[in-house]
């Protein structure tokens with residue numbers, strides 16, 4: 001007899017469930033005191049990402065507290081550039097810092113063959129989680145989508161206007177395309193290793209898709225994501241993939257039709273009735289509570305949770321936030337959300 005699939009996987013296969021599964025982006029993180037303690041023990045943020053014992057521990061912390069339906073591997077989207085040989089540093093209050101890559105010579109110095117050695121502890125973390133997670137919890141692996149990872153690689157840090165990466169992408173699409181192609185290959189390999197170690201679904205984070213004009217969105221977001229999905233499916237035909245092209249408005253519709261993903265994660269600006277009518281017939285939707293409402297809590301948060309459940313719960317749906325949990329979120333507000341969603 002076939003065993004019943006986990007709720008999150010069933011939702012990603014297109015089932016409408018009486019109780020939609022839930023998890024939260026950045027569910028492991030600084031809002032949890034136990035995360036801050038483990039992070040202290042690890043040393044730096046990167047030491048934590050590359051320590052399988054401690055990375056598995058912080059992945060499990062929110063599951064123990066709140067009983068989410070999915071655990072997302074604790075790692076970071078910038079481990080791929082770090083693995084390719086573009087050393088990464090996280091500074092308190094500044095976010096990630098990298099030595100920028102802005103031309104063919106810097107690009108040529110990156111080395112795909114070295115990546116797996118450097119990021120091997122991440123695969124080990126996945127293996128431990130696959131062995132330790134409760135039976136009903138789905139293990140989600142992830143990577144950044146090529147455009148978003150490239151923004152950090154070219155700018156060398158978080159950026160508001162993305163002037164330098166656009167300079168390259170719009171001014172020399174062929175040269176920039178080589179960086180994107182390298183990231184497509186690296187991402188397929190990185191996610192394949194996660195799947196082989198036990199990840200049951202994967203999410204591609206394209207946080208800065210919002211910066212791109214229509215044709216650039218097609219070329220630098222949809223096309224590379226579609227290539228990644230196609231190559232992964234050649235190896236793992238059943239692998240569920242979630243895409244998150246954050247902040248693209250009506251562009252979500254082209255993404256849902258062309259990227260080949262099973263699910264799209266919606267940021268909090270996407271209108272719910274529109275998503276139900278325009279997206280849910282093609283893909284499972286995930287989202288989209290404003291993380292600020294999780295900071296505020298109370299009636300404002302609860303009313304919005306009910307509205308989202310009511311409108312998106314009529315079709316294939318995974319409850320989540322519209323972006324990651326912010327550090328000042330009171331843990332008890334996450335508890336109330338979990339109570340409402342577990343039913």
Ligand code: CP3
Nearest residue numbers: 025026027028029045072073074075076077095205207324
């Ligand atoms: O719980 C989870 O969601 C899994 C772990 C995870 C992290 N980062 C841990 C993290 C995931 C999925 C990410 C994705 C990620 N990382 C994205 C895409 C999603 C998004 O949030 O837009 C991006 C753009 C990054 C790059 C990144 N990592 C930045 C810009 C920063 C600094 C900002 C910040 O919040 O400090 C990070 C650091 C980071 N990644 C932290 C965590 C828990 C905070 C590090 C700390 O403990 O100090």
